[in-house]
Amino acid sequence: MSEPPVDIEPESVCENCGAPANVHISDVTRGVAKIRNLCAGCVDEIERHRINYRRRTGDAVTLIVFGLIVLVLSVLADFLPLGGEEGFGWRQRQGVVIGGILVLLGAIVRARAILLIGIMMTVLSMLADWLAFGRAEGFGSQQMLGSAMGVAVVALGLWLARRRNRRSSNT
Numbered sequence: 001m002s003e004p005p006v007d008i009e010p011e012s013v014c015e016n017c018g019a020p021a022n023v024h025i026s027d028v029t030r031g032v033a034k035i036r037n038l039c040a041g042c043v044d045e046i047e048r049h050r051i052n053y054r055r056r057t058g059d060a061v062t063l064i065v066f067g068l069i070v071l072v073l074s075v076l077a078d079f080l081p082l083g084g085e086e087g088f089g090w091r092q093r094q095g096v097v098i099g100g101i102l103v104l105l106g107a108i109v110r111a112r113a114i115l116l117i118g119i120m121m122t123v124l125s126m127l128a129d130w131l132a133f134g135r136a137e138g139f140g141s142q143q144m145l146g147s148a149m150g151v152a153v154v155a156l157g158l159w160l161a162r163r164r165n166r167r168s169s170n171t
Contacts, residue, residue, distance in 0.1 A: 095125025
C-alpha cells in the first residue's frame with residue numbers, strides 16, 4: 001500500500017497565529033495525510049482546552065453517577081435496612097469499611113465517581129440510624145425526597161453534558 005502524499009512547507013508558520021511553527025502534527029483522515037504546523041504557544045492552548053474538556057466531561061459523569069446512586073438507594077431503602085439495629089450495627093460497619101475502601105481506591109486512581117460513591121456510602125452508613133434509613137414502612141417522604149434529589153442531580157449532569165457537547169460542536 002502506498003503512502004498518501006504529504007504537502008510540507010519548507011519554512012512553515014503556525015496555522016493559528018502566524019508565528020514560526022516548531023511543532024508539526026501529522027494526521028491521516030480518509031486516506032489523506034495532513035500536517036498541522038503550530039507554534040508551542042498554540043499547542044499549549046490546545047492542550048489546555050483538551051484538559052478543560054475532560055474535566056467538564058468528568059463533572060457531568062460524576063453528577064449522573066451520583067444522582068443515579070441517590071435515586072437507587074432511595075427507591076431500595078426498604079430492602080437495605082442499614083439502620084435496622086440498635087446502635088452501630090454490623091451492616092453499618094460493613095458500609096463504612098466498603099465506603100472507606102472505595103474512597104481510597106477513588107483517590108489512588110483519581111476517579112471522582114468512585115471517590116464520591118465511597119464518601120456517600122460511608123456517610124450514609126454512619127448516619128443510617130439518625131436518618132432512619134430503611135426503617136419506615138412503604139414509600140415514605142424520605143424516599144420521595146431522595147428520589148427527587150437523585151432525579152434532579154441526574155438531570156443537572158445530563159444538562160452539563162449536553163451543554164459541553166454543544167460548545168465542542170461550535171468550536
